[in-house]
Amino acid sequence: MSIEADLAELKTRLQEIDDLQSTSAVLGWDQAVYMPPGGAAARGRQSALLSRLSHERMTDPAIGQLLDALTPWAAALDPDSDEASLIRVTRRDHDRATRVPSAFVQRVSAHLAASYHAWERARPANDFASVRPFLETTVALSRAYAGYYEGFNPAYTHPFDALIDLAEEGMTVAGVRALFDELRAGLVPLLAQIRTRPEIDDGCLKGDFPEEAQRAFGEAVIRAYGYDFTRGRQDKTAHPFMTKLGLGDVRITTRFKTDDLSEGLFSTLHEAGHAMYEQGIADELDGTPLFSGATSGVHESQSRLWENLVGRSRPFWRHYYGALQSAFPAQLNGVDDETFYRAVNRVSPSLIRTDADEVTYNLHIMLRFDLELALLDGSLAVADLPEAWRERMRSDLGVVPPDDTDGALQDVHWFGGLVGGAFQSYTLGNIMSAQFFAAARRDLPDLDGSTASGSFGDLKGWLTAHVYRHGRKFTAPEIVMRACGEPMSIAPYMAYLRAKYGALYGL
Numbered sequence: 001m002s003i004e005a006d007l008a009e010l011k012t013r014l015q016e017i018d019d020l021q022s023t024s025a026v027l028g029w030d031q032a033v034y035m036p037p038g039g040a041a042a043r044g045r046q047s048a049l050l051s052r053l054s055h056e057r058m059t060d061p062a063i064g065q066l067l068d069a070l071t072p073w074a075a076a077l078d079p080d081s082d083e084a085s086l087i088r089v090t091r092r093d094h095d096r097a098t099r100v101p102s103a104f105v106q107r108v109s110a111h112l113a114a115s116y117h118a119w120e121r122a123r124p125a126n127d128f129a130s131v132r133p134f135l136e137t138t139v140a141l142s143r144a145y146a147g148y149y150e151g152f153n154p155a156y157t158h159p160f161d162a163l164i165d166l167a168e169e170g171m172t173v174a175g176v177r178a179l180f181d182e183l184r185a186g187l188v189p190l191l192a193q194i195r196t197r198p199e200i201d202d203g204c205l206k207g208d209f210p211e212e213a214q215r216a217f218g219e220a221v222i223r224a225y226g227y228d229f230t231r232g233r234q235d236k237t238a239h240p241f242m243t244k245l246g247l248g249d250v251r252i253t254t255r256f257k258t259d260d261l262s263e264g265l266f267s268t269l270h271e272a273g274h275a276m277y278e279q280g281i282a283d284e285l286d287g288t289p290l291f292s293g294a295t296s297g298v299h300e301s302q303s304r305l306w307e308n309l310v311g312r313s314r315p316f317w318r319h320y321y322g323a324l325q326s327a328f329p330a331q332l333n334g335v336d337d338e339t340f341y342r343a344v345n346r347v348s349p350s351l352i353r354t355d356a357d358e359v360t361y362n363l364h365i366m367l368r369f370d371l372e373l374a375l376l377d378g379s380l381a382v383a384d385l386p387e388a389w390r391e392r393m394r395s396d397l398g399v400v401p402p403d404d405t406d407g408a409l410q411d412v413h414w415f416g417g418l419v420g421g422a423f424q425s426y427t428l429g430n431i432m433s434a435q436f437f438a439a440a441r442r443d444l445p446d447l448d449g450s451t452a453s454g455s456f457g458d459l460k461g462w463l464t465a466h467v468y469r470h471g472r473k474f475t476a477p478e479i480v481m482r483a484c485g486e487p488m489s490i491a492p493y494m495a496y497l498r499a500k501y502g503a504l505y506g507l
């Protein structure tokens with residue numbers, strides 16, 4: 001066959017895989033938003049069928065043959081071109097998918113479904129003992145999974161590098177460790193200094209805030225950010241998320257608490273950041289593996305950028321506080337914008353990762369990253385995890401969970417997924433969010449002025465040009481290098497935290 005015919009054949013096959021995955025996303029969205037509980041068993045079977053079909057199609061030897069035929073042609077192209085990127089990334093996805101026997105994939109998914117159900121019961125009951133055997137099996141399966149990737153990439157030097165690289169393309173255990181150690185060395189003294197200062201009062205965020213007014217305010221902000229409601233929509237769910245159902249359909253969900261103003265607002269800004277990334281990918285990449293965000297870390301950098309670097313900034317509240325006060329005149333009566341700005345940036349070590357402020361959040365992630373590597377290399381037994389968790393909370397955050405519900409059982413990740421690779425992306429996202437923002441500020445000197453006038457087009461335009469439009473063409477380290485002109489580094493993030501929290505706490 002000719003190159004043109006091979007390329008057309010490959011694209012047809014990839015479009016079908018993409019359609020299967022999008023269809024699966026529709027089922028997942030419906031399950032979270034509308035499905036009655038009675039539909040759970042049938043929906044589980046339908047979703048499993050779709051993921052098996054798309055895995056079978058991605059591992060089809062015909063895909064490998066088409067890639068073999070197209071690789072010499074792609075090698076002569078500009079490596080940044082859509083076509084060369086398509087062949088490179090599809091080759092990686094195909095090779096990754098074929099490394100693991102499908103019997104193992106099925107065994108893992110059956111085990112994780114059982115483990116997840118056990119965790120759903122164990123967490124509210126504070127019953128770590130009941131999930132312990134499940135987690136022991138998960139650790140063993142995670143090691144076996146990493147084993148299938150031995151020699152997969154010459155850059156791997158640690159037995160669990162594959163688990164990191166599969167989740168966060170281009171990163172290794174050593175690379176993450178180096179960044180985290182440096183970040184930790186900056187964060188721990190910053191937190192210690194903050195804790196010597198008087199606590200910020202965030203009482204103005206508590207009260208009675210009707211849901212409809214919260215929803216309307218959040219919607220107004222994300223419309224101004226640039227989330228396109230003609231290619232998206234927002235619904236309510238127990239756990240907020242973003243999902244792409246196909247070209248022109250990127251949805252978000254949120255949840256509101258009527259007694260806490262920050263929950264609904266910041267989860268809306270966060271998910272809108274994820275969604276604007278997906279909406280900003282070049283349409284030409286549709287129907288291929290390139291048509292999604294680069295990695296979960298880069299994705300998180302975009303949600304955190306719009307949530308924190310913009311949405312918790314002084315210029316933002318200079319513009320929006322009047323509108324918020326008009327939405328809640330009785331509740332915010334007598335609260336000025338400075339008091340409100342301080343409240344949404346209060347630093348307070350807490351037990352729950354998802355409630356953590358910007359300064360303490362990453363300490364939660366480092367705890368999980370270190371403990372999961374210890375579980376994998378056998379230096380920590382699953383039975384000793386709850387105590388190791390408490391000890392680390394005590395030493396890092398100065399607070400100790402009274403039970404495992406708010407300790408080692410709090411996150412679903414190790415109970416609904418494999419151990420290793422799931423957590424580091426949150427902190428990498430924070431690091432990159434500040435690095436992208438600093439680079440955008442160099443190109444857009446009046447960024448704060450634009451934010452203070454509620455104008456976000458230039459920032460969104462910068463992010464689209466440097467991050468969004470590329471989809472999965474480049475890895476996270478490559479995108480940072482291209483967008484910022486320097487390797488991934490914690491310096492912009494620590495500078496941001498020191499400046500912001502130094503001023504807030506008078507350090």
Ligand code: ZN
Nearest residue numbers: 270274300303
């Ligand atoms: Zn997120």
